[in-house]
Amino acid sequence: MTTTTAAHDDHDHHGPAKGIMRWVLTTNHKDIGTMYLWFSFIMLLTGGVMALIIRAELFQPGMQLIEPEFFNQMTTMHGLIMVFGAIMPAFVGLANWMVPMMVGAPDMALPRMNNLSFWILPFAFGMLLLTLFSEAGAPNFGWTFYAPLSTTYAPSSVTYFIFGVHLMGISSIMGAINIVATILNMRAPGMTYMKMPLFVWTWFITAYLLIAVMPVLAGVVTMMLMDIHFGTSFFNAAGGGDPVLFQHLFWFFGHPEVYIMILPAFGIVSHIIPTFSRKPLFGYSSMVYATASIAFLSFIVWAHHMFTVGLPLVTELFFMYATMVIAIPTGVKVFNWVSTMFQGSLTFETPMLFAIAFVILFTIGGFSGLMLASAPADFQYHDTYFVVAHFHYVLVPGALFAIIAGVYFWLPKWCGNYYDEFLGKLHFWLSFIGVNITFFPMHFIGLAGMPRRIPDYALQFADFNAVASVGAFIFGFSQLLFLYIVIKTIRSGKQATPEVWEGADGLEWTLPSPAPYHSFSEPPQVK
Amino acid sequence: MKIRTWLSLSSIALLLSLSSIVKAEWGVNMTEGVTEISQSIYDLHMLIFWICVGIGVVVFGVMFYVMFKHRKSKGAVAAQFDESVTLEWLWTVIPTIILIAMAVPATKTLVEMYDASDAQVDIKITGYQWKWQYDYLGEDVSFFSNLSTSRDAVYNKEEKGENYLLEVDKEVVIPTGQKVRFLITSNDVIHAWWVPEFAVKKDAIPGYVNESWVNVPVGQEGVYRGQCAELCGVDHGFMPIVVRAVSQSDYANWLDEQRAEKEAAALAALGDYSFDELMTTGAEVYAGRCAACHGQNGEGMGSMFPPMVGSDIVLNDVDKHIDILINGVAGSAMQSFAEQLTDVEIAAVITYERNAWGNDTGDIVTPRDIIDARQ
Numbered sequence: 001m002t003t004t005t006a007a008h009d010d011h012d013h014h015g016p017a018k019g020i021m022r023w024v025l026t027t028n029h030k031d032i033g034t035m036y037l038w039f040s041f042i043m044l045l046t047g048g049v050m051a052l053i054i055r056a057e058l059f060q061p062g063m064q065l066i067e068p069e070f071f072n073q074m075t076t077m078h079g080l081i082m083v084f085g086a087i088m089p090a091f092v093g094l095a096n097w098m099v100p101m102m103v104g105a106p107d108m109a110l111p112r113m114n115n116l117s118f119w120i121l122p123f124a125f126g127m128l129l130l131t132l133f134s135e136a137g138a139p140n141f142g143w144t145f146y147a148p149l150s151t152t153y154a155p156s157s158v159t160y161f162i163f164g165v166h167l168m169g170i171s172s173i174m175g176a177i178n179i180v181a182t183i184l185n186m187r188a189p190g191m192t193y194m195k196m197p198l199f200v201w202t203w204f205i206t207a208y209l210l211i212a213v214m215p216v217l218a219g220v221v222t223m224m225l226m227d228i229h230f231g232t233s234f235f236n237a238a239g240g241g242d243p244v245l246f247q248h249l250f251w252f253f254g255h256p257e258v259y260i261m262i263l264p265a266f267g268i269v270s271h272i273i274p275t276f277s278r279k280p281l282f283g284y285s286s287m288v289y290a291t292a293s294i295a296f297l298s299f300i301v302w303a304h305h306m307f308t309v310g311l312p313l314v315t316e317l318f319f320m321y322a323t324m325v326i327a328i329p330t331g332v333k334v335f336n337w338v339s340t341m342f343q344g345s346l347t348f349e350t351p352m353l354f355a356i357a358f359v360i361l362f363t364i365g366g367f368s369g370l371m372l373a374s375a376p377a378d379f380q381y382h383d384t385y386f387v388v389a390h391f392h393y394v395l396v397p398g399a400l401f402a403i404i405a406g407v408y409f410w411l412p413k414w415c416g417n418y419y420d421e422f423l424g425k426l427h428f429w430l431s432f433i434g435v436n437i438t439f440f441p442m443h444f445i446g447l448a449g450m451p452r453r454i455p456d457y458a459l460q461f462a463d464f465n466a467v468a469s470v471g472a473f474i475f476g477f478s479q480l481l482f483l484y485i486v487i488k489t490i491r492s493g494k495q496a497t498p499e500v501w502e503g504a505d506g507l508e509w510t511l512p513s514p515a516p517y518h519s520f521s522e523p524p525q526v527k
Numbered sequence: 528m529k530i531r532t533w534l535s536l537s538s539i540a541l542l543l544s545l546s547s548i549v550k551a552e553w554g555v556n557m558t559e560g561v562t563e564i565s566q567s568i569y570d571l572h573m574l575i576f577w578i579c580v581g582i583g584v585v586v587f588g589v590m591f592y593v594m595f596k597h598r599k600s601k602g603a604v605a606a607q608f609d610e611s612v613t614l615e616w617l618w619t620v621i622p623t624i625i626l627i628a629m630a631v632p633a634t635k636t637l638v639e640m641y642d643a644s645d646a647q648v649d650i651k652i653t654g655y656q657w658k659w660q661y662d663y664l665g666e667d668v669s670f671f672s673n674l675s676t677s678r679d680a681v682y683n684k685e686e687k688g689e690n691y692l693l694e695v696d697k698e699v700v701i702p703t704g705q706k707v708r709f710l711i712t713s714n715d716v717i718h719a720w721w722v723p724e725f726a727v728k729k730d731a732i733p734g735y736v737n738e739s740w741v742n743v744p745v746g747q748e749g750v751y752r753g754q755c756a757e758l759c760g761v762d763h764g765f766m767p768i769v770v771r772a773v774s775q776s777d778y779a780n781w782l783d784e785q786r787a788e789k790e791a792a793a794l795a796a797l798g799d800y801s802f803d804e805l806m807t808t809g810a811e812v813y814a815g816r817c818a819a820c821h822g823q824n825g826e827g828m829g830s831m832f833p834p835m836v837g838s839d840i841v842l843n844d845v846d847k848h849i850d851i852l853i854n855g856v857a858g859s860a861m862q863s864f865a866e867q868l869t870d871v872e873i874a875a876v877i878t879y880e881r882n883a884w885g886n887d888t889g890d891i892v893t894p895r896d897i898i899d900a901r902q
Contacts, residue, residue, distance in 0.1 A: 061691065062683040069761045069829065135830050142758045148733065149716040149760060153656075153860065155831065237734025243717060244732060278599070280609040308719060308756075309730045310737035313641045317634060324626045328619060335618045338589055343606040345599040356594070360587060367579035374629065376636040377572045379728045380557055383719060383756040448554035449723045451756045454764030456681060458692050460554050503605075 016517060024119075027111035028517060029096045030414075032118050036093025037407070039121060041483070043085030044400075046129070048476050050078040055438075055472040058465050063456055071455035072140035073132065079143025080161075083261070084168045085125050087395065090403045091264040092117075092175045095203045098410065099179060101508035101515060102197045104188025104524045109181035117174035124167035131157035142453060144254070147235035147246040151227045158228060162221045169214040176210035179203055188507065190526035194285065197506050201288050202267030205295045209256045209263075212299075217253040220246065244309055251302035259298040262362075262394060263291055265402030266333060269355045271506070272409050273337050276352035277344030278503035283336040290329035290336075297326050307378045316375045323373040327366070334363055349501075350424030354405035357397055357432050365393030368443065383453075386446025392439045396475075401431070404482065411486065412500045416514035417493030423485045430478035437471025558723050561747045565726035567636045575629055582625075640726075643738045646708030648701065654711075654718030654731035654755070656860055657762035657819070658867075661699045664710075668785040671867045672697045673815060674765045678823065681765075692764070693752040696815070698771045702778035704745040711737045714862065716760060722753035722770055730757055743772040760860070762819055796870035796894040802878070805891065809879025812872045817880075820860065825884045831860065836884045845890060848877055849900045865901065870894040 016022050016031065026032060054074050057065050066074070096114065100107055108114050131138040136155035139145070150158060183204050187196070196204070223246075226232040233239025235246045266287075274281045281287065303311060303319040311319075337359050346352075368390040372381050381387060412418050441464035446452075450461045457465065496513040507524055508515070559569045597603040651662040655671075662669040675696045679685040688694070701707045711720050713731040721728040725741040753768040773781065814823070820832040827834030840847050852873050855863035864873060877892040 061687060063681055064683065068764065072758070072761060072763075137829060140761070146717055146758070149758065153716050153760060155829075237732075241734075243734065277597075278605040279607065282609050283611075283615055284609065286615050308728050309732065310735060313638065316637060316641075320633065320637070321630060324630060327626060328622050331622045332615070332618060334586060335614075338586060338593070339611075339614065340609075341590065341593045341597070343603075343608075344593070344597050345603045345605040346594060346597050347599045348594075356590070360590065363583070363586065367583065370579060370629075371572065371575045374571055374575055374633045376568050376633055376640060377575065379640070380568055380572070380723060380726055382728060383721075444555040447557045449558065449753075451721070451754050451764075453758045454754075456692060456764050459687060459689070 025115070027107075027115050029100050029108045029111070029114065029519070030515070030517065032108075032114050033093045033096030033098075034414075035118050036089045036096060036121075039118070040086045040088075040090035040093060043081050043089070043125065044479065047078050047081035047086055048479065050074045050081070052472060052476050054078065055469040057455060058457070059469040060466065061457055061459055061462050066455075068455040069137065069140060072142075072453070073138040075453050076139045076142055076145075077128070077132070080128065080139070081125070082395070083143060083257070084165075085121075087261045087399050087403070088172065089121060091203075091206070091261070091399075092172075092179075094199075094264065094268070094403065094406050094410075095175075095179055097414065098508060099182055099200055099203060100186070101413075101511060101519045102200050102506060103183060103186055103191060104507045104520045104526065105182060105186035106518045106520050108178050109185055110178045113174050114178050117171045117178065120167050120171040124164045124171065127160050127167075128164040131160050134160075144250060145224075146250075147224060147227070147243050148237075151224050151235055154228070159225070162225050165221045166218055169218045172210050173214050176207035176214075179207040180211070183207075188520070188523045188526050194288070195526060197267075198270035198281065198284070198287055198291075199264065199267035202263040202270075202291050205291050206260050206263045209260050209295055209298065213253045213256045213260075216249060217257075220249040220253065223249075244306075247306050247309060248302070251305045252299075254305065255302040256295075256298040258391075258394070259294060261399045263295065265358070265362075265399045266291060268402045268406040268409070269337065269358050272351045272355040272405055273340050273359075274505070275409070275501050275503040276347050276349060276355075277341045278346075279340060279344040280505075281336070282339035282342075283332070286332055287336055290332045293329040294326060297322065297329070301326065304373060304375075304378070307375050308382050320373060320375040324370070327370050327373075330366055334359060334366075347502075349408075349421065350419070350428055351405045351409035353425065353428045353432075354401045354408065357428070358401045358405065361393055361397030361401070361435070365390055365398055368393065381446065383451055384446035385442045385450045385452055388452050389439050389442035389446055392442070396439065397432075397435050401435075404431070407486070409501075410508075411489055412493075412496035413508060413511070413513050413515055415490045415493075416496050417489050418496050418500075419485050419489040419493060423481065423488075427478060427481045427485060430481065431475060434471050434475030434478055438468050438475055439471070441465075441467045441471075560724040560726050561743055561749075561751070562725055562741055563744075564636070564640055564741075565724060567632075567639070568726045571629075571633055571636060574632065578625060578629065640739075643708050643740045645706060646740055647705040648707040649710060650699070650701070650707060651710045651712070651736075652699075652720055652731065654713040654715075654720070654759070654766075655862055656715050656760050657755070657766040659699075659720070659766065659768060660714075660866070663782070666782055667789075668782055669866070670697050670785070672699060672769070674767055675815075676765075678814070678818065690752065693754070693767045693769065695767055695769045698750070698769045700771045700773055700778060700781050701741070701743065702775045703743045703748055703772050704775060706740055706742045708738060708740045711739060715860070717757050718759045718766070719756035720753070720768060721756040722751050722768055724751045724753075725770075728756055745774070748772050748774060765819070792869045792871070796898060798894075800871070800874070800893060802882075802891055805875040805878040805893075806882060808872060808875035809877070810883070812868065812876040813879055813883075816864070816868070817876065825880065825886075835880050836886060841880055841886055842888060845877075845881070845892065846900075848881070849873075849892065849897065852877060853897070853900055870897040870901075873897045 134157050136157050138157055139161045141150040223234040227234050227236055233241035235241050235243050270281055301323045304323045372378055408424055445461045445464045450457055498512050499509050557569055557572050559566055649664040651664055653660040658671050658673045660671050672695045675694045676692050680687050711729045711731045713733045718731040719728055720731055727739045727741055729737045729739040751770045755766045821827055821835050825835030835841050853865045855861050871894045874892045874894045874897050881888045881890045
């Protein structure tokens, strides 16, 4: 067995196959990582177009462009596509590219499963998107799909949605298992756990979160499926079921899910800030412990999404305190990043700009999160644009900025060329300004009392909605510049050195640029 | 060049929208509301807000100092320290103390909010797609409250009024100076009953009865507006809440009026109505209650909401037509209108549907037919 495998492997060492079948059949971590990243970028644009449709309708009070029913389909699909189609696959793509290089491995531990876990995704999202063209229309019950709106009262496309969620879940679990297997088994000699780069650490923890909570999501959509088609009443009060049970299950998945979307971002930023400060990361071990604490806490705070459902007083207090505690490890991370920059020798290339914006704007999202944690005040914030502002601050200038920062940071390593620094900085400033014009006013309209997910609003909310819509178009169209920069870098550009950046540190920078098809064929030694 | 043109265009657009803000009324913060609870929530909100501002000033201040001072272009040489146990302890312990300082007043307020005991007035609130029912327990007063903004205003065919989307056909009336308890539930999907000035927001969940309460101080009589806060389907944005707080004597008079109106409506059902009278009333009822789903001209909407025009039930089966209005259709968005409309209104809207938009059946359904069908 061993000999045949080895003999078979020999054929592969000539490099990638040619044509379309290279991408269909590939088991190479770089090819798969590339496909994940392109897929998530297409989804980002798709979900982005939906966001722009929403913002265009909300530019003025009254219904101008679309009907309320289609508006609900847009908010639902925008959320689902951005969470499951854009942010999560982008992080998996980055993990595919970087984890083997960072731990000194030739490839991922389970390359065939890697291929499968990617190729499920286009089908899952193709099916979800096709519901837009069905007679019943796409899912229209919000990305949180609360029962019974998503069961008894759902359009018939909900069945396709459930199947799509199952597929995404399978893909995520396989991706996570692969990352865990790679990290556990394929680290270079000498790389102990406490020597692992932070991106590897944060993904290691994220992968466990995925394995723990994706089955819960699968369970909850299966219960919906049973309610819709097989006459059960899990979430139907008239049949003895419980609509609140849905929310408990959903958020038991949903809260760890939001950390799944931010922990790898912490990892990326923890590489970029030391590099461009030319100084080691401050408090490495406390960063690792803080990540682990956040992951642990993420399992015991879910009901802070449910403060207004009528939980008993003691339950509310528990979830309020537990949620507030998350501020401590998150604060530790922010303080560590600032201390890393302190007395460094700073330069501000595009990845650094995005990383600094991440720290500042994510912290603002953290502040509004702290405000939301206060249960009494949450009765005023809940389900308003204040919440919309909060989670977009942590997801767009949070998770998305970190992903973009990571792409700029590693792009020279991936394709051997430097990107155009001027265009990169232009992209940063347009994004930075656009994102703040879009989401900052949402704090105001939320506090002033505008509920979320409404297609039309009272006149006092008109001005800031108009501002937010202008910002959304600036931000949205700036991302086309990103596309242009990436394509330009792939085609040409200044030849990158192996180190790429002056302050670079880690195994990935010892490989030539572009990195060889099979990363490390000989395990490197880590001192 | 192109980028520059585009940039200047978007900045002009931004300036234009900013200048309109200056003219308009600024609503940028949470309302202080009118009750003790809403005031303490506002205070909590501001406390946390200023704490966050303080932390932000320190953290971002240090960051900007570093970005300015420790630049490589200014000749900064990187120090190589990477750990300080003292610092790590410090920035764990200080935030903990701040959090405790936030949690203590929050706990106190939450305990008060949860104390719905000794209420003097009990109002059961039931959410429907997409309206609210108010039931004054023990008072024999019950009614539905619908959005009264016209569809024409929504679709920009007529001017939007001051309370656009925040006005209803029948306000819920509560007395000031008394503890009013709300018992909140739902008939279909989850809704949330929210009046910002009372700081009352509670989900209306089928199968659950949630509690909340308000005590509007004497002297704060007035109209308070809110909206459904939980996505509940296509017209989620169109089910507002309007509460009128009145003095206790006005409240007692209002209750008497409601009971008198109900008796008058029961008597009216026994009267005789001409075809034209029924058609006129029917058109009004249809526009207010039916058009949102079945279309302004009976054309229906999507696969969920069937058309009225040419429908077999509307053209032929009058008994089934009445039955659907009175009992609703199980497992669909079509509710029972038995409690929502009077006998006259149900008769009128059925007559209207059977004779409008080319459905010229010539059928007349009288209020007496409805009384019979109810039995």
